[in-house]
Amino acid sequence: MTRPRILTGDTPSGRLHLGHLVGSLENRVRLQDDHECFFLIANVHAFTTRADRPDDIRRDTIEVVRDYLAVGIDPARSTLVLQSEIRAIPELTFLLAMLLPFARVMRNPTLKAELADKQLEQHSFGFPLYTVGQCADILAFRADLVPVGEDQAATIEMCREVARRFERVYGGAVFPVPEVLLGRVARLAGTDGVHKMSKSLGNAIFLSDGRAEIHRKMRGLYTGRQSATDPGDPDSALMQYARAFVADPDRVRELTDGYVRGEIGDGALKAEVADAIDAVVAPMRERRAAYDGPRGEAAILELLQEHARHAGAVADETLARVKEAMRLDLRTARTEERPRSALATS
Ligand code: TRP
Numbered sequence: 643m644t645r646p647r648i649l650t651g652d653t654p655s656g657r658l659h660l661g662h663l664v665g666s667l668e669n670r671v672r673l674q675d676d677h678e679c680f681f682l683i684a685n686v687h688a689f690t691t692r693a694d695r696p697d698d699i700r701r702d703t704i705e706v707v708r709d710y711l712a713v714g715i716d717p718a719r720s721t722l723v724l725q726s727e728i729r730a731i732p733e734l735t736f737l738l739a740m741l742l743p744f745a746r747v748m749r750n751p752t753l754k755a756e757l758a759d760k761q762l763e764q765h766s767f768g769f770p771l772y773t774v775g776q777c778a779d780i781l782a783f784r785a786d787l788v789p790v791g792e793d794q795a796a797t798i799e800m801c802r803e804v805a806r807r808f809e810r811v812y813g814g815a816v817f818p819v820p821e822v823l824l825g826r827v828a829r830l831a832g833t834d835g836v837h838k839m840s841k842s843l844g845n846a847i848f849l850s851d852g853r854a855e856i857h858r859k860m861r862g863l864y865t866g867r868q869s870a871t872d873p874g875d876p877d878s879a880l881m882q883y884a885r886a887f888v889a890d891p892d893r894v895r896e897l898t899d900g901y902v903r904g905e906i907g908d909g910a911l912k913a914e915v916a917d918a919i920d921a922v923v924a925p926m927r928e929r930r931a932a933y934d935g936p937r938g939e940a941a942i943l944e945l946l947q948e949h950a951r952h953a954g955a956v957a958d959e960t961l962a963r964v965k966e967a968m969r970l971d972l973r974t975a976r977t978e979e980r981p982r983s984a985l986a987t988s
Pocket of ligand 1: 649650651652653682684687775776779780788790794
C-alpha cells in the first residue's frame with residue numbers, strides 16, 4: 643500500500659516561529675503517520691537574498707532542522723531533504739522553466755509580495771527563478787499534498803499548472819497534480835498587532851523562545867486598546883492568539899466575551915495567553931535540548947546526509963521518468979536495444 647506523498651519545506655532564514663507552527667508545521671506533524679513525508683530545507687533558495695552570507699545560511703540550516711526535530715518531525719518516519727544535496731532538483735528546474743512563460747512567473751502573487759516586502763532595490767536573476775525551483779522541489783518528489791502557509795499558495799498553483807502542462811506536452815503520467823493544504827490559521831499576526839508574523843519584521847515569537855521571553859513579548863503586544871475597561875477588539879492579534887493557543891474552547895469563549903465587554907484587561911489576558919503559548923512550546927524546548935551544541939550539530943549533519951541518500955534516489959527516479967517523457971533519455975533507447983542483442987548472442 644502506498645501512502646500519499648507530502649513535500650513541503652522552509653527557506654533557512656532564521657529560527658521558525660508561531661506563524662510557521664499554525665501555518666504548516668502542525669499539519670506536518672499530524673500527517674506523518676499516514677503520509678510519506680519529505681521536509682525540505684531550501685538552503686539553495688536562501689542564496690536568493692543572502693548570496694554573500696554562506697556562513698549564516700549554514701547556521702540557519704542547522705537551526706531549521708533543530709526546529710523540525712523540536713516540533714515533533716520524526717526522522718524515523720519522515721525524510722529530511724537538504725535541497726543542495728539533490729542534483730535532480732536544479733536539472734528539473736531548468737526543464738520546467740521552459741514550460742512556464744516568463745510573464746507567468748513574474749505575475750505570481752507570492753513572488754510579487756516577496757519582492758515588495760523585502761524592498762529589494764534590485765534582485766538577482768535567481769530570485770524569480772526560485773519559484774520555478776520550488777515547483778521542481780515538489781514535483782521531484784511527485785508529491786500529492788503540499789502543506790504551506792497562505793502566502794505560498796500562489797506558487798503551489800503555478801506548480802499545479804506546470805504539472806498539467808508537462809503531462810499535456812510530453813505525457814508519461816509522471817507527476818500528480820499536487821493539492822495545497824493550508825493551516826488552521828491562515829495568517830497569524832505578529833506582536834506589532836498589524837503585520838504578518840515574520841522574523842524580518844521583528845514581531846515574531848519563536849518556537850525556541852523561553853518562558854520569560856514569551857511573556858516579555860506578549861506584554862509588548864500591540865492591541866490598540868486605550869484602557870482596560872474599553873471594549874476589546876475581537877479581531878486584535880491578542881484575541882487571535884487566544885483562539886489559536888488556549889487549548890480549552892470554553893475558556894476561549896469566556897475570554898472573548900469578557901474581553902469584548904471590557905471586563906478583562908489586556909494585562910491579564912496577555913499573561914494567560916503567554917502561559918498557553920508556553921505550554922505549547924515547552925515540550926519543543928525539551929526535544930530541542932537533545933540536539934544542542936556541537937554534538938547536536940554533528941548528529942544533525944549525519945542525519946541530513948543519510949536522509950539525502952534516500953531523497954536523492956526518489957528524485958533521480960523522477961528525473962529519469964521526466965527525461966524519458968521528454969525523449970532526452972539515451973538510456974531508454976539503449977534498453978530497447980539490449981534485449982535484441984542479448985537474444986542474438988545467446
Ligand atoms: N518558499 C518556501 C518558503 O520560503 C520554502 C520552500 C521551498 C517550499 N521549496 C518548497 C515550500 C516546496 C513548499 C514546497 O517558505
